[in-house]
Structure formats: structure tokens, C-alpha cells
Amino acid sequence: MAFASKTVFKAASGITRVSSRNTSSAPKVALLGASGGIGQPLGLLLKTNPNVASLALYDIANTPGVAADLSHIDSKAKVTSHTGPNELHAALEGADVIVIPAGVPRKPGMTRDDLFNVNAGIVRDLAEAAAKIVPKAFVAIITNPVNSTVPIAAEVYKNNGVFDPARIFGVTTLDVVRSQAFVAELKGLDVNKTVVPVIGGHSGVTIIPLLSQVQPSAQFSKAEIEALTARIQDAGTEVVKAKAGAGSATLSMAFAGARFVQALIDGLQGRKNVQCSYVQSDVVKGVEYFSTPLELGPNGVEKILGYGKLSAYEESLVQAAVPELQKNIAKGVKFIKG
Ligand SMILES: NC(=O)C1=CN([C@@H]2O[C@H](COP(=O)(O)OP(=O)(O)OC[C@H]3O[C@@H](n4cnc5c(N)ncnc54)[C@H](O)[C@@H]3O)[C@@H](O)[C@H]2O)C=CC1
Numbered sequence: 001m002a003f004a005s006k007t008v009f010k011a012a013s014g015i016t017r018v019s020s021r022n023t024s025s026a027p028k029v030a031l032l033g034a035s036g037g038i039g040q041p042l043g044l045l046l047k048t049n050p051n052v053a054s055l056a057l058y059d060i061a062n063t064p065g066v067a068a069d070l071s072h073i074d075s076k077a078k079v080t081s082h083t084g085p086n087e088l089h090a091a092l093e094g095a096d097v098i099v100i101p102a103g104v105p106r107k108p109g110m111t112r113d114d115l116f117n118v119n120a121g122i123v124r125d126l127a128e129a130a131a132k133i134v135p136k137a138f139v140a141i142i143t144n145p146v147n148s149t150v151p152i153a154a155e156v157y158k159n160n161g162v163f164d165p166a167r168i169f170g171v172t173t174l175d176v177v178r179s180q181a182f183v184a185e186l187k188g189l190d191v192n193k194t195v196v197p198v199i200g201g202h203s204g205v206t207i208i209p210l211l212s213q214v215q216p217s218a219q220f221s222k223a224e225i226e227a228l229t230a231r232i233q234d235a236g237t238e239v240v241k242a243k244a245g246a247g248s249a250t251l252s253m254a255f256a257g258a259r260f261v262q263a264l265i266d267g268l269q270g271r272k273n274v275q276c277s278y279v280q281s282d283v284v285k286g287v288e289y290f291s292t293p294l295e296l297g298p299n300g301v302e303k304i305l306g307y308g309k310l311s312a313y314e315e316s317l318v319q320a321a322v323p324e325l326q327k328n329i330a331k332g333v334k335f336i337k338g
């Protein structure tokens with residue numbers, strides 16, 4: 001099911017550029033922040049993914065070395081290297097999926113929101129280029145604070161007149177991966193068959209694992225639910241503390257990011273599937289962005305599936321998340337709108 005789509009846009013300079021997307025049968029992935037702690041292992045996983053035809057590595061530093069290294073692997077994806085803003089256009093040209101782990105990570109004692117001052121501008125600039133060069137590509141944002149960087153990218157796309165809420169995603173897959181690992185371990189389940197939806201956002205109280213909906217169904221005591229929920233909400237901080245100043249989760253994030261990119265490619269190629277991700281959504285009144293299970297397909301989000309029936313405890317977690325999400329979203333929107 002190959003298709004070619006052409007997008008014509010006017011750049012700020014007034015120059016009209018034409019961008020052709022690759023066919024869905026030969027997807028191009030652009031990885032922005034490719035030399036970093038997440039970028040390198042994620043690049044490795046994408047290079048070895050047989051569904052990726054072309055892998056553009058972009059960073060402001062050290063890209064040639066990472067690209068040379070990955071390009072020696074005998075897998076299909078063609079690797080290209082792009083360093084600095086002058087080479088961003090070439091990295092993005094023809095991309096079907098853009099993955100963004102560019103930006104600084106936390107150190108002990110910091111919240112994800114403490115990264116806003118540095119990372120907001122990075123995501124804004126990368127989104128600006130993506131909106132102009134490949135407005136129809138799926139954009140998977142890893143850069144924290146995700147609760148704010150997704151609204152930032154969305155506002156940039158709106159300013160460019162190309163916003164499609166079905167194509168901009170905050171990557172919350174690591175919360176799902178962790179929940180499934182912790183639940184399977186606690187309950188002695190086959191981790192490969194364990195499914196735990198995680199809704200809300202991607203920081204502290206906004207991370208809401210739905211332990212009442214675990215598959216295969218499992219029984220938890222009240223104490224287990226509270227302890228598991230707290231561990232899942234604080235799991236990023238657990239890694240930040242253990243790394244003691246050397247950054248935050250990189251390897252598990254690369255794994256989660258690769259899983260999410262595969263899900264996007266599956267959707268693009270007509271293999272519909274369900275993933276949790278933080279997108280523009282109206283499932284919770286007064287909150288413009290929210291993660292729930294989504295059906296992914298050729299156009300990105302095909303259906304927002306919602307979160308089904310919650311336990312009273314989960315309802316209380318949603319209520320606790322709402323003000324924090326509203327604050328994070330407003331901060332991102334204000335950064336672009338002023
Ligand atoms: N969504 C999630 O679940 C998770 C998100 N993260 C976030 O991912 C981000 C990256 O983390 P790490 O890879 O550990 O950081 P890192 O510092 O190891 O790597 C970041 C990379 O981004 C590059 N970079 C900086 N500015 C750039 C720009 N303007 N354009 C392109 N590249 C640029 C840097 O040169 C560096 O190679 C952080 O914001 C972190 O908080 C981390 C783990 C999980």
C-alpha cells in the first residue's frame with residue numbers, strides 16, 4: 001500500500017518548497033537528538049528494524065561518528081548524518097516519522113518542568129522546521145517536559161497552518177513498559193502477555209496506571225495498588241537517582257521509543273494497533289492534551305479510545321492530575337503565543 005503525497009508550503013522567506021514524503025512501504029525515520037543518551041541506542045534499534053528503509057540522524061554535535069558507527073551494521077536502513085541547523089532540512093526531507101529526543105535530561109533534585117527553560121526552545125525550533133518541511137509526518141516527542149513540549153509543537157504547527165492533532169504524539173510508552181515490567185514481576189505473569197494502560201501525562205501525579213484494567217486480569221490489594229502506582233509515577237526519578245548525576249533513563253527509553261515508532265509504522269502501513277500516547281484529546285473536560293489508548297492507522301490517530309471504566313482510586317488520580325496538566329499545557333501554549 002504505497003502512496004506518495006506531495007506537500008507544497010511557503011517558507012517564512014517566501015520561497016515555496018515542495019516536499020515529497022516517502023512511500024509507506026519504505027518509511028524514512030528522522031531522529032533529532034541522535035547523538036545523545038537516548039538517541040544512540042534508539043538509533044541502533046531503528047537501524048536494525050527491518051521496517052525502516054531510511055534513518056536520518058540529526059544532532060548539533062557528534063552526528064558523523066554515530067552515523068559512521070551505525071552505518072556498518074548489515075541491516076537494511078540507509079543511514080545519513082546531519083549536523084547543525086543548516087543540515088536539518090536534509091534530515092527532515094521526505095520523513096514519514098520524526099522522533100525527537102533532543103534536549104537536556106534531569107539531574108537529581110530536578111523536576112521534568114525544570115527542563116522547560118532549555119528544552120522548550122529546542123522543541124519549538126525543531127517543530128518549526130518539521131512543520132515547514134514535512135507537515136504530514138508523524139512527530140513523536142520524547143523531550144521533557146512532555147506535558148508542555150507537545151502543546152508547544154502543536155502551537156507551532158497551528159501558526160504554520162498545518163496542525164493535525166492525529167499526527168503529533170507525546171511518547172509515554174516508557175510508562176507503559178515500566179508498568180508492565182513491574183506488574184508482571186509482582187504477580188508472576190508472563191511479561192510478554194501483560195498489558196497495562198497508562199493514561200494522563202508524563203510527570204509525577206499525571207502518570208496514571210490503570211491497574212484495574214490489567215490484562216490478563218490480576219487482583220491487587222489496596223496497599224499493592226498504592227505502592228505500584230507510586231513506583232510507576234516515580235520510576236523516572238528512581239533512574240535519575242540511581243544514575244547520580246549522569247542523566248535519566250536512556251536504554252529503557254530507547255526501547256520504548258523504538259516500540260512506539262514501530263507502532264506508528266505499523267499504522268502507516270495499514271496494520272492498525274493500539275498504543276497509549278499523549279495527544280490533543282477531549283476525553284477529560286478542561287484538559288486539552290491527555291494520554292489514553294489510541295487506535296493508530298495510516299493517518300496517525302484513527303480513534304481516541306478513551307479510558308473505559310475507572311476504579312474510585314483511579315478517578316481520584318485523574319482529578320489530582322487535572323490541575324497539573326492544565327498548568328503544564330498552559331505554560332507550553334504561552335511559550336509560543338506569548
Ligand atoms: N518521554 C520520556 O519518557 C522520556 C524523556 N526523556 C527526555 O529525553 C531528553 C533527552 O534525554 P537524553 O538523551 O538522556 O539527553 P542527552 O543530553 O544525553 O542527549 C540529548 C541530545 O540532544 C542534542 N541536542 C541538544 N539540542 C539540540 C538541538 N537543538 N537539535 C538537535 N539535537 C540537540 C544534544 O547534542 C544531545 O546529543 C530529555 O529531555 C529527557 O528528559 C528521557 C527519558 C524518558
Ligand SMILES: O=C([O-])CC(=O)C(=O)O
Nearest residue numbers: 106144174236237248249
Ligand atoms: O525522569 C526523567 O527525567 C526522564 C523520564 O521522563 C523518565 O524516565 O520517565
